[in-house]
Amino acid sequence: xxxxxxxxxxxxxxxxxxxxxxxxxxxxxxxxxxxxxxxxxxxxxxxxxxxxxxxxxxxxxxxxxxxxxxxxxxxxxxxxxxxxxxxxxxxx
Amino acid sequence: xxxxxxxxxxxxxxxxxxxxxxxxxxxxxxxxxxxxxxxxxxxxxxxxxxxxxxxxxxxxxxxxxxxxxxxxxxxxxxxxxxxxxxxxxxxxxxxxxxxxxxxxxxxxxxxxxxxxxxxxxxxxxxxxxxxxxxxxxxxxxxxxxxxxxxxxxxxxxxxxxxxxxxxxxxxxxxxxxxxxxxxxxxxxxxxxxxxxxxxxxxxxxxxxxxxxxxxxxxxxxxxxxxxxxxxxxxxxxxxxxxxxxxxxxxxxxxxxxxxxxxxxxxxxxxxxxxxxxxxxxxxxxxxxxxxxxxxxxxxxxxxxxxxxxxxxxxxxxxxxxxxxxxxxxxxxxxxxxxxxxxxxxxxxxxxxxxxxxxxxxxxxxxxxxxxxxxxxxxxxxxxxxxxxxxxxxxxxxxxxxxxxxxxxxxxxxxxxxxxxxxxxxxxxxxxxxxxxxxxxxxxxxxxxxxxxxxxxxxxxxxxxxxxxxxxxxxxxxxxxxxxxxxxxxxxxxxxxxxxxxxxxxxxxxxxxxxxxxxxxxxxxxxxxxxxxxxxxxxxxxxx
Numbered sequence: 362x363x364x365x366x367x368x369x370x371x372x373x374x375x376x377x378x379x380x381x382x383x384x385x386x387x388x389x390x391x392x393x394x395x396x397x398x399x400x401x402x403x404x405x406x407x408x409x410x411x412x413x414x415x416x417x418x419x420x421x422x423x424x425x426x427x428x429x430x431x432x433x434x435x436x437x438x439x440x441x442x443x444x445x446x447x448x449x450x451x452x453x
Numbered sequence: 454x455x456x457x458x459x460x461x462x463x464x465x466x467x468x469x470x471x472x473x474x475x476x477x478x479x480x481x482x483x484x485x486x487x488x489x490x491x492x493x494x495x496x497x498x499x500x501x502x503x504x505x506x507x508x509x510x511x512x513x514x515x516x517x518x519x520x521x522x523x524x525x526x527x528x529x530x531x532x533x534x535x536x537x538x539x540x541x542x543x544x545x546x547x548x549x550x551x552x553x554x555x556x557x558x559x560x561x562x563x564x565x566x567x568x569x570x571x572x573x574x575x576x577x578x579x580x581x582x583x584x585x586x587x588x589x590x591x592x593x594x595x596x597x598x599x600x601x602x603x604x605x606x607x608x609x610x611x612x613x614x615x616x617x618x619x620x621x622x623x624x625x626x627x628x629x630x631x632x633x634x635x636x637x638x639x640x641x642x643x644x645x646x647x648x649x650x651x652x653x654x655x656x657x658x659x660x661x662x663x664x665x666x667x668x669x670x671x672x673x674x675x676x677x678x679x680x681x682x683x684x685x686x687x688x689x690x691x692x693x694x695x696x697x698x699x700x701x702x703x704x705x706x707x708x709x710x711x712x713x714x715x716x717x718x719x720x721x722x723x724x725x726x727x728x729x730x731x732x733x734x735x736x737x738x739x740x741x742x743x744x745x746x747x748x749x750x751x752x753x754x755x756x757x758x759x760x761x762x763x764x765x766x767x768x769x770x771x772x773x774x775x776x777x778x779x780x781x782x783x784x785x786x787x788x789x790x791x792x793x794x795x796x797x798x799x800x801x802x803x804x805x806x807x808x809x810x811x812x813x814x815x816x817x818x819x820x821x822x823x824x825x826x827x828x829x830x831x832x833x834x835x836x837x838x839x840x841x842x843x844x845x846x847x848x849x850x851x852x853x854x855x856x857x858x859x860x861x862x863x864x865x866x867x868x869x870x871x872x873x874x875x876x877x878x879x880x881x882x883x884x885x886x887x888x889x890x891x892x893x894x895x896x897x898x899x900x901x902x903x904x905x906x907x908x909x910x911x912x913x914x915x916x917x918x919x920x921x922x923x924x925x926x927x928x929x930x931x932x933x934x935x936x937x938x939x940x941x942x943x944x945x946x947x948x949x950x951x952x953x954x955x956x957x958x959x960x961x962x963x964x965x966x967x968x969x970x971x972x973x974x975x976x977x978x979x980x981x982x983x984x985x986x987x988x989x990x991x992x993x994x995x996x
Contacts, residue, residue: 388635396633407507410490411558414581417501421583422661 482639483628488578489619492648494592494609496657497690497870503592503610503702506581509556509574511564515545518571531563532556555579578603586701588660590715591653591694591868593816594702606705607713609651609868611816616872619648649874654690654867659683662984663693667959670977671697675965676942680716680847681981686855686947686956688882689864691813718811718818721844722960725927725970726781727854727945728840732789733778734857734897735801738889741792744775744900748788756835761787764926775900779907781924783839790838798834799826804888805853806863807845812883813866821846841927851958854945857897858921858953861889902950909971910944913979917993918986921953922946922978924970929963939963942970944978948986949994955985 418424494503511532518524521543529536532553542550554577556564561574580595593608605614622645627635634640663681671679680696696716700708714720736742749771753762763782777785790798802808808823822844824833836842845853848866856863865883872878889897901921905914914920925943928935942964947956957978964973985991 389629392629392634407558410505410507413501414504414506414583417504417581417583420500422587422657423584 481627481629481635483624483626485624485626487622487624487643487645489621489645490647491578491580491595491603491619492613492617492650492874495650495652496655496660497653497692498656499652500657501583502588502653502655502657504581504583506579507558508554508577508579509558509561510554510577511552511556511561512573512575513542513550513552514571514573515543515547515550516571518543518545518569520569524569524572527567527569528552528564531560580702582702584657584661585703586699587657587664588655588695589699589702590696590713590717591655591660591691591815592702594700594705594713596705605816607816608715609653609815612814613649613651613869613872616874617648617651620646622646646874649872651869652871652873654685654692654870655694656692658988659985660693660695662988663981664695664697666977666980666984667695667697670959670973670980671961673966674942674961674973674977676961676963676973678716678962679977680960681957681977682717682847682851683955683957683981683985684851684855684866686859686953687862687864689852689855689866690870690882691866691868692955694868713817715815715817716960717847718813718815719846721819721821721846722941722943722962723843723927723930724840724845724850725925725941725943726840727850727923727925727943727958727970728843728845729778729781729786729838730857730897730901730923731805731853732786732793732798732801732838733774733900734889734893735797735805736789736793737896738893739793739797739801741794741797742774742789744896745773747771747773748777748785750777750782750784752784754784754787754835756787756832757830759832759835761835775903776907778900778923779904781908786838787835790834795829795831795834796826798837799829802837802843804863804886805856806885807843807849807853811846811848811852811866813848814869818848819846821849840925847958847960850943850945851956854947854958855956856888858894858901858947858956860891861887861894863888898950898953901947905946910975910979913976915979915983915986918948918991919950919994920946920948920979920982921950922975924975926968926970938968940968940970942968942972942974944970944974946975946978946982948982949991951994954989954991955982957981957985 490505493501493505496502521540524543525536525540528534528539534553539552542552544550556574591608593606593610595603595610596606598604605611605617610617622643625639625641627639629635663683667679667681678697682691683693684691694717698712700712737744750768751770752768753760761783763784769776769780774785774789793801802823808821810818810820833842852863852866863885865885867880867883870880898921901923902919905911905920905922910924922945927941928937929939929941931939941960941962943958943960945958947953959974959978961974961977967973
């Protein structure tokens with residue numbers, strides 16, 4: 362009778378011990394995943410900011426000026442109707 | 454037995470950790486501040502003006518560097534730095550040394566690939582300006598305070614620093630030896646709240662037009678300083694504001710403090726003849742004069758020991774006040790002042806907002822200066838009618854003139870129209886008070902149109918378009934007297950006449966090519982106006 366109680370106690374203890382180890386290992390795994398997700402989120406945020414910057418760059422006047430020089434535009438296109446009212450009023 | 458011994462050992466160890474040396478657990482508790490992202494600035498059409506970028510600070514842990522020569526050579530090549538300046542940082546007696554800042558992500562990735570021991574990177578958030586100094590005075594810049602944290606200085610960055618800064622967050626977490634969080638330990642997290650994005654009233658295209666024309670004008674007329682403001686006269690939304698010389702907000706530390714002054718709001722100047730329409734409007738509103746009131750311009754006027762004459766010392770005899778404005782007659786304005794009376798003149802100047810800040814949402818505005826009524830001499834009242842002996846800021850001048858042409862409403866000028874955070878906060882135009890009636894305003898618009906049609910600047914106006922405005926040339930007071938060779942040339946104008954869409958003020962300080970506003974500031978204004986007419990698709994009003 363005494364042996365049965367001792368075996369049950371040891372069994373419960375071992376069960377609790379392995380259960381604890383299992384929880385600990387899975388929590389380590391979850392922690393590791395959280396850490397990895399946080400790093401990925403931060404990397405994505407960085408990527409986003411970098412893309413935002415590149416977008417702003419491509420829309421900037423500085424970049425337009427570069428394209429202008431690259432493609433050989435010499436001067437701004439003058440709208441003909443300032444000072445040429447007949448065009449503005451459709452009266453040739 | 455052995456099992457019990459191991460168990461007892463664990464209990465003893467736990468007793469040591471939890472009871473005898475509880476402080477040791479602090480080693481596992483990591484507290485980290487979460488830095489919020491500073492709010493960005495956009496123009497009224499959502500075009501970016503100021504963004505954020507992540508750069509890195511490269512640091513050494515010299516004690517861990519195993520191959521100093523390879524480290525020095527590789528970094529010098531990748532970062533374009535002198536080898537000597539890098540090798541001098543590898544001092545084995547130190548634990549940590551900053552090497553350089555401003556390292557880009559690409560450079561960081563290349564350095565990381567080298568897998569060299571003893572170096573690391575710190576994140577550094579920086580402001581990024583896609584168009585460099587296009588709107589330097591408007592945006593301001595981000596500097597550091599005494600504690601080394603980012604703080605907005607001048608312009609929008611300074612005025613809206615709290616909104617832009619956001620709120621830092623905090624993360625407290627138990628971590629393992631590798632720095633990874635322990636899921637079952639302490640886990641507290643308060644997320645950072647990013648700063649609010651600001652959408653300005655500025656139109657980036659108009660800003661570009663204004664700055665380019667101002668730069669050209671300053672070169673052409675050899676002016677010492679220049680300032681141009683374009684606004685919607687009905688709401689006083691500032692569409693463009695450029696004052697030169699300015700600075701590059703990215704490398705603000707290479708410029709003197711004087712460069713940061715936005716002269717549009719921080720500098721006082723004598724407005725000269727651009728002030729005449731204000732006094733004329735006050736006279737018409739009081740009912741003491743009309744646009745067709747005649748007076749005899751028969752020569753200089755004596756005020757005590759002083760003599761006031763017209764700018765060219767020529768006199769046309771019996772003329773109307775509309776003609777007096779067209780030819781910018783100082784003598785005519787003294788006549789208007791005498792009709793208005795000293796008290797009414799002073800009250801009108803105050804009513805149009807001179808001597809008090811406009812409340813524009815930019816850091817660094819000064820209220821201007823208006824002498825107390827008791828300190829005015831008769832000559833002060835006389836010269837004030839033609840804008841001498843009185844000082845204003847360009848933004849005050851623009852606000853007062855807008856009230857003259859927008860139906861008489863004095864408005865608060867502003868540059869931020871929306872704040873985007875968790876919710877969108879819109880900023881509405883702010884009406885302060887009515888200063889003249891709509892009828893007076895209509896009469897003034899006709900007089901100002903006539904001033905351009907028949908004044909000295911009529912050749913500058915694009916044919917068919919109606920533009921109203923007034924030139925100004927004020928001598929600069931130096932050590933108690935005026936220096937005739939040094940002037941502040943200005944022009945203030947608007948278009949179209951019926952429903953003005955834009956108002957613009959151009960001020961040039963000490964132009965050398967000509968001292969006159971009509972020959973310097975006015976051409977700059979008309980160059981800007983021609984572009985704006987096209988940009989806003991304004992139809993001609995006459996043939």
